[in-house]
Amino acid sequence: AQKVTQAQTEISVVEKEDVTLDCVYETRDTTYYLFWYKQPPSGELVFLIRRNSFDEQNEISGRYSWNFQKSTSSFNFTITASQVVDSAVYFCALSEQGGADGLTFGKGTHLIIQP
Amino acid sequence: NAGVTQTPKFQVLKTGQSMTLQCAQDMNHEYMSWYRQDPGMGLRLIHYSVGAGITDQGEVPNGYNVSRSTTEDFPLRLLSAAPSQTSVYFCASSLSRTYEQYFGPGTRLTVT
Secondary structure (H helix, E strand, O other): OOEEEOOOOEEEEEOOOOEEEOOEEEOOOOOEEEEEEEEOOOOOOEEEEEEEOOOOOOEEEOOEEEEEEHHHOEEEEEEOOOOHHHOEEEEEEEEEOOOOOOOEEOOOEEEEEEO | OOOEEEEOOEEEEOOOOOEEEEEEEOOOOOEEEEEEEEOOOEEEEEEEEEEOOEEEEOOOOOOEEEOOOOOOEOOEEEOOOOHHHOEEEEEEEEOOOOOOOEEOOOEEEEEO
């Protein structure tokens, strides 16, 4: 069965520090998709990235970057030069190509950026 | 485009009452789903639909019912509310199960 583990329940850093959120997944499928979502204090869920299992290239989008490593079943998310507006709960999620269900979410990491 | 809309935003029910949470999308997405979010639990899949007339159960379907008569609408029915169903409910839609899902704003439900 598929599983996503976000071991960091809460991280607190000072503004402008870099911070990495860890995501480890388990799946038996060879084709799968990984996602990150952001949930700010207002409560909505904002899609950040989708990555398929055949694309191990790192992705950078502004201050955000993602490191996908199949060898360690990890899909980590780094925020460079963090800002107070980055404060949110971040969820990693997995969907299997051969599965029947929707997304399997991790329990989330609460990121607090202190000014 | 309104995206995914949900009504109501907030609801308080008494144990044993029934109600329907509404969800609609205007993106012509085939795949729609319902999740519940509980503190420290992440989001868990309740029911999903791969197209009009087709629904299936997710991880936590007990106490909930769904139907999908049109592509746009995917209501979630609570048959007999229980305090354990106190949660925030999110509806989502996407092109397919493996594509990014777009979420509605959520419904905060309290059952007393």
